[in-house]
Amino acid sequence: MKRWMLALLFAPLAQAAEVYEAATFEGHRAGFVETKSSPVEGGKKVRAVSTMELTLRRFGATVKVRREEATTETPEGAILTTFMQQGQVGGKQLALAGVVNDGSLRVRTLGSDGERRSPWPEGVLGPMRQLGQFAARKPRPGEKFAFRRYEPTYNAVLTVRVEVKDWEMIDISGKPRRLLRVELVPDVLEAGATKVTPARATWWLDEDFAVARRRTTLEGLGELLLVRSDKAAATAAVAGGADVGKASLVPLDRVVPRPFDSREARYRIVPRGDAKTEGLFPADGHQTLKGDVLTVRPERGRGDDKAGEEHLGASLYIDRDDRITGLGKRITAGEADAWKKALRVERWVKNAMTNDSSAEMAPASTAARTLRGDCRHHAFLTAALCRAAGVPSRTAIGLVYVYRGGPAMGFHMWAEVLVDGAWRGVDSTLGRGGVSAAHVKVTDHSWAGTTSLTPLLPVQAVMGKVRLELIESR
Secondary structure, three states, rough: OHHHHHHOOOOOOOOEEEEEEEHHHHHEEEEEEEEEOOOOOHOEEEEEEEEEEEEEOOEEEEEEEEEEEEEEEOOOOOEEEEEEEEOOOOOOOOEEEEEEEEEEEEEEEEOOOOOEEEEEOOOOEEEHHHHHHHHHHHHOOOOOOEEEEEEEOOOEEEEEEEEEEEEEEEEOOOOOEEEEEEEEOOEEEEEEOEEEOOOOOEEEOOOOEEEEEEEEEEEEEEEEEEEEEEEHHHOOOOOOOOOOHHHHEEEEEOOOHHHHOOOEEEEHHHHHHHOOOOOOOOOOOOOEEEEEEEEEEOOOOOOOOOOHHHOOOOOOOOOOOOOHHHHHHHHHHOOOOHHHHHHHHHHHHHHHHHEEOOOOOHHHHHHHHHHOOOOOHHHHHHHHHHHHOOOOEEEEEEEEEEEEOOEEEEEEEHHHHEEEEEEEEOOOOOOOOOOOOOOOEEEOOOOOOOOOOOHHHHHHHHHHOOEEEEEEEE
């Protein structure tokens, strides 16, 4: 970035500022976003905070979620620290705190051990400067440029490509306004073999180039619309709200009989609306894809796959401490067969752990200590214990059959182990001695070198884009 541009974007913030936006989700009033900045430490630093509160419904029950992102910056805009906290109001919160130093960001999850590092280039914009950059640039239709922002979900700095469109008349609270449309498209992120496309957005600027309206998507759930407002209107109480329960499921046309005993099933992939289905589901030893028909037949034979170092080593989430090493050896003591070792681990984790959907994302060592968690914790612990017992492992991430007022496929994660050259699934959440044809795979990952939740995100790309039709199950 040119020096004169840096000077323009990073003009000192000497005064406190705040922006309120009323939030509408899927056409229902949902809450607000508040973005504010203020000098701290006698003006030596600036703290910028963006807070989003949404009131939604999940299968009829009201859920209030809150996400706060914050940065501490120099008056010229160089980010010194980051912070993110999100979760259901009244429940457990996921909190990340980071420090920028020497071109890298060191992030730790509050309440757990370990530290993650990720590259930190120059010119990353904090929450308030993202909104204010257009007033500094005064862009014209046809102009293109890019900026960088930090996204805690991926623990990565995103490059966002901006294309300025044209002025258009937009209805704001029942009144037509002349606004400048800009399209924001983040670059694709890669985490090993996993590629993730962050949500794109459309912003509208007023004649002073202040952001008057924003539209984006909550991946896999629906459209979020933000309209600049005063504090009273933005923070007014929300009644009801959109129900995101069904949006978080992939619809299935009929009930699967004895789903977790099924050994083979064929599903037809049907796009919803104009969605594209190419690349959403892989073909491997677990399932095959021919046209729009997905045949799930969990691996039972031999293959020629080979394990890499990443399938036996430790990583941030599939980690190894003395507890895991001891458990892995004790659970599989006296057994030489790799598949039987994996089944012992699956059974032990199933019996030892208590399902807890409120547990925050945490590594295997935490799950081994607390013995509480959802399918992610089960899968991490299963994979870690298998590795401790000398069995190569990874996680499979995809969908599993559920019944929520009707048949559907919901997010799920399980472990895969390499046996006789073939990856075979074990699911310690269910504990049925392997996986069934009611498990539909979207991706897999060793979690080596991964410092974010990016490997989980391909499943979100499926939500809202397809429905499945059951052709047969046996």
